[in-house]
Amino acid sequence: MKKTIVLGVIGADCHAVGNKILEHAFTQAGFNVINIGVLSPQEDFINAAIETNAEAILVSSLYGHGEIDCRGLREKCDEAGLKDILLYVGGNLVVGKQDWNSVEQRFKDMGFNRVYPPGTSPDTAINDLKHDLGVE
């Protein structure tokens, strides 16, 4: 059976191209993709995940406000009963060219399971997700 994932771009972020590519790539890779699109508040991710019984939430943030927008998402997931749901985040997460290790750490501390640097290829995330969900 197909695994369901929720995909979207968080906050006031309108970058749509990567989102469309990710939808295409994860669908091709055999996932059932619920794409809530750009400009999505945390609540929309959570509601979509609950409604569709999703196994993972993939958050994109390209425009630099990722640090503000992503804060508290894990806690809200917990509150909503999405205990231990996989949370991935990727894109251009912070403002400016910063040391990647420190950026990764900041988002891990927020409770994300995996954090991806700018320009990550969809394949990387697909492989990771299959591994984390124990598919293939």
Added chain:
Amino acid sequence: MKKTIVLGVIGADCHAVGNKILEHAFTQAGFNVINIGVLSPQEDFINAAIETNAEAILVSSLYGHGEIDCRGLREKCDEAGLKDILLYVGGNLVVGKQDWNSVEQRFKDMGFNRVYPPGTSPDTAINDLKHDLGVE
């Protein structure tokens, strides 16, 4: 009366454009320029200075071997009786992009009175020379 200077490019260096420009600029500025041209050994500078009773020797080195080529010039001048003759050097003096202060120091230690970084405008050196020779 016009002050005489000797101009040339030292060692196995064939860079001729800056040399022609310097000749033009120093002549315009009222100096009597003895230009020995490119590919000039130390001896040619010294002989020209003795023959013409020059007050300064302006050495160019563009191609990177300046450090090897200029060594001992001050001593040879002393030996030849050109006591305290002004020695200027300029161009791309060393191999590669190096810290300028350290380069300048190395050439000052060799006995050069003034040392110029890449791309120095002729005007800078003309002003310095007039000052050092007490003209104007």
Added chain:
Amino acid sequence: MELKNKKLSRDEFLKIREEVLNQWPTGRDVDLEEAAQYLKSVPDYKNFCVKLKKAKDEGITLAQPRAGVALVDAHIELLKYLQNEGGADLLPSTIDSYTRQNRYSECEVGIEESKKAGRSMLNGFPAVNYGVKECRRVYESLELPLQARHGTPDSRLLSEIIHASGWTSNEGGGISYNIPYAKSVSVEKSLTDWQYCDRLVGIYEEMGIHINREPFGPLTGTLVPPSMSNAVAIIEGLLAAEQGVKNLTLGYGQCGNLIQDVAAIRALVEQAEEYFKEYGYDIELTTVFHQWMGGFPADESKAFGVICTGSAAAALAGATKVIVKTPHEAVGIPTKEANAAGIKATKQTLNLLRGQRLPLSKELKDEIELIKAETKCIIDEVLKLGKGDIAVGTVKAFEAGVLDIPFAPSRYNAGKMLPARDNNGAVRYLEFGNVPMNKEIRDYNRKLLEERAKYEGRDVSFQMVVDDIFAVGRGVLIGRPEK
């Protein structure tokens, strides 16, 4: 009030204005008369219109960066650096993304967090939150014309504040600052709100003050066929002109094929002027060429390659100004040094090519004609749908997919059209969706894409589009299959 392409009366305008200035406390500080006095004191060398006109007359291409940070002093320092060290010809203030969505309270959070963190937590300058006094401080600290650059569907309050602060240009438009930047703002709403912004400029013009307006040419910046972006630019130009805008800069985002890029700028100027003439608008028209707006390579040296190729195309096209990218583009908002580096590489390229133009050849002529013919098909249909009213027509055209921007986030965009590169790298229509073109044009686009498909030994397909999206970031123009 029903949307129509008709100049707002002063009363209509003032009525809306009351509401606009109440959207956030700083709105109350804007006084039209006082602002007009202030704007009259802007010297020529700090006026956008004057500087653009001079460049146009001299045949020079000006360089303008993007830049904006959360805190005023840091923002001034940044712009001063780009002015003095970078050698920018025109300055921007890029507005942050919360402001663009009118979420001013989130801006407050961003400002506070930035103070705490000691670095900008916002991706731009929150001008509305700062209001006229601080925005004037920015303007007064600089020696160049200043423009707001953003992506705000409803930028009425922002426009009021920045113009009152001496910023003599505003980027945007009812299509170009909605479809690529928003998800659920109707075209009708954004067109109406931008009529207000344009009318504001028109009112200043009536008071003898020259302010420049610049529709955002590149749209989603991703494989937009020139005829589609030119159609949008001309429509936004006509809408602005109706509201009394006199000084317009129409834009275009580099596609990558030199002939197509030059042709696009020439077609844009020629065709826009034809339309302005037809509708009786007297416009001082200039152009802006955007360096590659799609995904960049992360390597900084490679990024310089992209930046300079764009600068060369801008110069050879004879654009009045070029918007500059930076070596940090793929990764994040640039440091001031990286931003200045982008300007310097750009200006060196522009200076080397100053006065040089791509001479007219058969290839260039054909491409100009093709773009104009395609653009005309679109605009004709928009006018038809609007029964002669181009504002109404635009709303209907988006509903019908006649205007259709590739990869746009807006749900008011059909998203049925698909672009891809031909074998020379020019952007063509792969799927027309409902974009209305005559048979000749459709066949020609198809033929060009089939040529590429044949060369690559595969079918014309969506995979080509995906490959093309990644191509420049991976160091090439055309997304060929791996060998």
Added chain:
Amino acid sequence: MELKNKKLSRDEFLKIREEVLNQWPTGRDVDLEEAAQYLKSVPDYKNFCVKLKKAKDEGITLAQPRAGVALVDAHIELLKYLQNEGGADLLPSTIDSYTRQNRYSECEVGIEESKKAGRSMLNGFPAVNYGVKECRRVYESLELPLQARHGTPDSRLLSEIIHASGWTSNEGGGISYNIPYAKSVSVEKSLTDWQYCDRLVGIYEEMGIHINREPFGPLTGTLVPPSMSNAVAIIEGLLAAEQGVKNLTLGYGQCGNLIQDVAAIRALVEQAEEYFKEYGYDIELTTVFHQWMGGFPADESKAFGVICTGSAAAALAGATKVIVKTPHEAVGIPTKEANAAGIKATKQTLNLLRGQRLPLSKELKDEIELIKAETKCIIDEVLKLGKGDIAVGTVKAFEAGVLDIPFAPSRYNAGKMLPARDNNGAVRYLEFGNVPMNKEIRDYNRKLLEERAKYEGRDVSFQMVVDDIFAVGRGVLIGRPEK
């Protein structure tokens, strides 16, 4: 032996060879037969001729850096870095300046000092001092074709050593590696010595081994009018062909006006092929475009602008390869990182423009014709002076100032011709000296310079030349007077 443009007999060659191999101890290790065996084992992907031919057939422009340091291991590390990180398509070994003057004992000093200092004290790789064994180690460590790049009036021993080491290309020529690089070497002497180098390649060809030869196109790199450098390139091509060279890359250094640059490459190919045909030589001809060879701006971002503009011109001209400058150019020999940065910016530009050409326009056509007409005036006169022998004619032409390279250090060069830019930045003849041109051409050059003078409100004069020499380093193409 008297200089004549006639293939050296094997006996003549071998007689000279004995003497050559005795010039320095490492010469004794060169064995022609053994070297031929070794060269036969060079795989296609490491052979210069094969790689160039493939690029030419595919219409691709390859990128090649300059690079060389004093110590073998450091040199290998450097080249590997440019290959792997920089993505170079072809590799060089730039030879140091003592070797170029055959001062091998000074090289020894340089090698020792470099070991002591822990950094290269030489501006290149002293291949002769290292000899065949070490030069083969360099070749074997790499996965790309390797070429010697230098500036050596007498490079007979160097040529013997590098070819025997599997380096399948050698840059230089009797004019181009004398006049810009030496002061007191007669043209007769350098032509004779380069006949030897060419004959060596010819002899390898007779043994079925393909080696590429590349006359040095840019000469002094400083405002050389295209017709003068094209005339020299064609003459050196003819001289090489007579000695049995089959694979030639003719070169040209960017002048800066795009139309002139593209025209120069096209004129060069067309005209060289005409001459080869006329004289019955069967040559595989390719071209090399040198990024701006004059003074560079010190600012690295600006340097990228110069580098990319050159890359764009090379691509649009359809040159087979481009020689890459680096962001350190104005200051010193680049680090490996700076060198790789130059290659990456270049390749990004080439890739974006791959397959794109400047289309034929009236302007381009006229410029091609002008360059060809000027070049013909020069070559005709050279042939006349040599009574049909182009080698003899070349010696006499330099004596007479018919061939005259601006700013050259050689006392065998007249130095009476002066170039300057016209109002579009194209390099023209300001003073013809004794360069023979018909009246039409003289008047046309003059007219173009008068146009510029008028625009600048000054007279045509030497000050223009001085201003033009500094211009690119100061960020512009044309040295206009300060306003």
